[in-house]
Amino acid sequence: VNHNWITIESTDQQAEFSVVSDATSETVQYSQLVSLGPYPVGDYYSVNAAFGDGQERDVVIKLRTGSSTEPFINHLSLNPDENCRFGILSDIYDNPIPNAVVTIGSHSVYTDDDGFYLFCGLTIGSQYNISATSGPIELVSLSMVEIDSGIGWFNMTSQIIPEKPAAPEFLLQSFDMSIAESPRTIDWSGGDYTDHFELFIDGELAYRGFNEYYEFAPSEPGTYVFSLVAINPNGTTDATKSLTVVVLDDAGAGFWNVGMSWSYDVDYYPVSSDGTHNVTMTVAGTESMIDAFGNPQDCYLMKVVDEYDSPDRVRYHWIDTDNLLKVRTYSETSQYFVDGTMGWSYTTDGNQETNLFSGTAAFAHFNRTNIIGVPGHPNGYDDTTNTVTIVEGVIIETPSGTYSTTYYKITDQNDNVDSWELWYNDTVRNWVKIVDRLPGSHSESVTYHLNGFSGMPSQPQFVTETSTINTKHYTVEWGPFASATSYDLLRNGEIVYTGESTSFAVENQDDGVYEYQITARLFSGSQVSSEVISIEVDFKIPTPELNLPYAQDLAEDTGLYIEWTQTIDADWYALQHTSPDGLVTEVYNGTDNFFTFDELEEGQNRFRANLGFDGGKYSELSNSSYVNLITPPTDESKDVSFVSLFALVTVIGLAAIVLNQRGENDE
Structure with missing residues (x-):
């Protein structure tokens, strides 16, 4: 060979x-x-x-x-x-x-x-x-x-400088499609001195020729990576960037995947003191929510970040997976919170239940409850019936570009005001513009203008974020990716899980920094890996609590039973005693969470407990319990005390007589 x-x-x-x-x-x-x-x-x-x-x-x-x-x-x-x-x-x-x-x-x-x-x-x-x-x-x-x-x-x-072909370029760097959208045209542009092209899919030659396009007709879901080469007799030149195409199975594909994000220019009325806000919404997972009508709804959980949010601001939206409208909103700071619950019910002209994207929705019943966690501030309630108008092929301009959309108008039947106007685009997979006029009073409004979006992620996305945690037990979660057949979870470069689940429970993890990466195995046989997240485990051992009163008085030492809470399955528990004269002694160290102490000293005795592990990590000391041992006098000591008192009184009496007689003699 x-x-x-x-x-x-x-x-x-x-x-x-x-x-x-x-x-x-x-x-x-x-x-x-x-x-x-x-x-x-x-x-x-x-x-x-x-x-x-x-x-x-x-x-x-x-x-x-x-x-x-x-x-x-x-x-x-x-x-x-x-x-x-x-x-x-x-x-x-x-x-x-x-x-x-x-x-x-x-x-x-x-x-x-x-x-x-x-x-x-x-x-x-x-x-x-x-x-x-x-x-x-x-x-x-x-x-x-x-x-x-x-x-x-x-x-x-040769005195001639040979001209290699200029680098070709894909017109897109990534997009997603469903099997039903097949075939899809892959376009690119060629440069000077190009004789022909070679297009590769996952490293395999798929096309050789002069055209600047290719009809891609995948037979199964997965992630496909395209590379392109321009060729002439003087050599070859690769495209500077590859193209990634995520092909989704139609069944249960849904609108969104974990990691997808959209950013909007948001204008408020009355006008915000900060002017236009930039708000980014990112899919963090899925959850089931109970809507304002009491019905369970499958929702996308979205993390929402406003550029003007205070550092302690937490904001989430729960979006109905069928209609892409809010079912719940939650916002919290250190001073207040707002928790809103909404419900949407759509019907056809024939009063049949439907959803907004069916194309048959004619009426909408809307209900909203806003709980505002500010003392003295009233909560908000709305309940409206509305008509729905749908118009296809409406062109709308946004900061991110011009889109052909389906336009939805939801009009309040009570006052004929358009409570919502929404423009949906298939490529964006979301609303490119939203006008939300407060239902009921219509006294306020919010307008969202799309200024950017991520598209379908080209690699798996973690739900769990990089963080520092104070527990030995935690769960690593990630979102479903395209039509992956299985996942490998790597921790510090080594596989710790292989399977179809999108979560992995970690137990009894030692302190340290752990890097996680998920690799999705696809139908095509290829693999796609996520970015790396880091979890630092800094376990804070919970402090036990003594099951004794803060202070108590005892007349005798017959053995004091002391017990403390078993907050965690520790390697050892210890009990500490401080004597009346300040001497600190560990009187117990073992695996039990109780001990009987029978060496109380006259005066104030202090007890505290803690727990720990053989590796050297231990908790803070528990709450204190003070035990005062006050021994009552015996009968013998009482007799002695009486005699002593009698003698003292006698002495004082005699002294008084002597002084009195001396005074008389002086006279």
């Missing part, structure tokens, strides 16, 4: 032939067909012919792959009255020119990747015209060369 032979024929039966290279040396005598080798292909070899009359010829050959039998691809004709010509064809920058045609007399050969060419069988003493061309371009002008018996090196340099 990757080796081949050099074959030689000659009219001189006395000749001897040698092959020399950096790695080999071999000499053989004449035969009707001389074979030397096999040698590695792609290398250069010096071949010497020593003829019977004493003459020698030296030839250089580059060994090629190909037939080792007739016709022999590495074949030399070496005779005493003939010689060879060989060399390198290059440009003025010393770059080799491959695939050029070198002509000597009536014979022509193509240069290889090194620009190397070789002719043999040229009669010594004869003159030949030699030239080099590339298609219609003359690289080396016609000149005369005389063949002699010396070494046959003849390098040529």
Whole structure:
């Protein structure tokens, strides 16, 4: 494998032939067909012919792959009255020119990747015209060369700078389609000096020709990567960017996938003090919600970010998967929250239930409840009946471009005001413009103008975000991708899960930083990987709580039963005692969450507990419990106290008598 032979024929039966290279040396005598080798292909070899009359010829050959039998691809004709010509064809920058045609007399050969060419069988003493061309371009002008018996090196340099084709470009970098939309035209533009194109799908040649388009007709869902090459006789030029096409199965494909996003210029009335807002909405997952009518609705969960949001602002929308309208909105800051629930019910002219995109919706019943978490602020309630008007093919201009849309108008039957106007575009897969006039009062309005959208993600998207968490147990989630047959979840480069699920539960994870990536395996056999997310586990061990009162008095030490909450399955629990004189002692360390302490000291005893793991991580100390041991006096001590008191009173009485008598004597 990757080796081949050099074959030689000659009219001189006395000749001897040698092959020399950096790695080999071999000499053989004449035969009707001389074979030397096999040698590695792609290398250069010096071949010497020593003829019977004493003459020698030296030839250089580059060994090629190909037939080792007739016709022999590495074949030399070496005779005493003939010689060879060989060399390198290059440009003025010393770059080799491959695939050029070198002509000597009536014979022509193509240069290889090194620009190397070789002719043999040229009669010594004869003159030949030699030239080099590339298609219609003359690289080396016609000149005369005389063949002699010396070494046959003849390098040529073209003064013409060969023009390679300009890079072709796909008109799009990505798009999604369903099987039902097949075939879909893939368009590109070619540049100067292009003869033809080659289009590849997942590395396999799909088209070769002059057209600047290709009809793509996939037979199954998946993600397909297109690459494009422009070709002329001087070389090839790749397109600077590839094209990714996500093909979805019609069944259950839905409107959106996790990771899709849209951004809007949003204008408020009354006018916001910040003017026009830029708002981005990103699909984070799916959830079931109960709408304002009490009915369960499948919803897309959208994370909403306004450029003017405060750092503590959290904002989510839940969008009905059938009608792409809000079922719930939630916004929260450190000072207030607003929680809105909506319900939509569509019917036909015949009072049959339907949805907005059916094309048959004629009436809409709308209900909204806004809970506003600000003390003293009234909540909001709306309930309206509406007519629905649908117009196809309406052209609308937005900051992101001009779109052909389906226009929906929802008109309040009570006052004939258009509560909503919505323009939907299939490519965007969303509304390109929305006018929302507050139902009921119509005193406020919000207008959304599309200024950008992501399209269908060309790689799997995580629902879980890069974060730091304080628990050992967590779940990594990702969204369904196209029609993936299975997923591989990698943690720090190693597969930890393979299967069809879109989530993976992690338990008892040690502290550290963990990088996750998801790879989707597709019907086509190809794989598509997500971006990497990082989860830092910084486990905060919960603090136990003593099941004792904050303070209590005891008259005797009969054994104090102490228990604390078992907040987590720890490796050990410890109980700490502080004596009345301030000495701190660990009186228990074990696996139980209780202990009986029978060494209370007179005065205030303090108890606290904590827990931890053998690896060295432990909790804060628990709440304190103070136990005052106040020992009551015994009967004997009472008698002693009485005698002492009697003696004291007697002494005081005697002293008083003495002082009184002394006073009388002084008088």
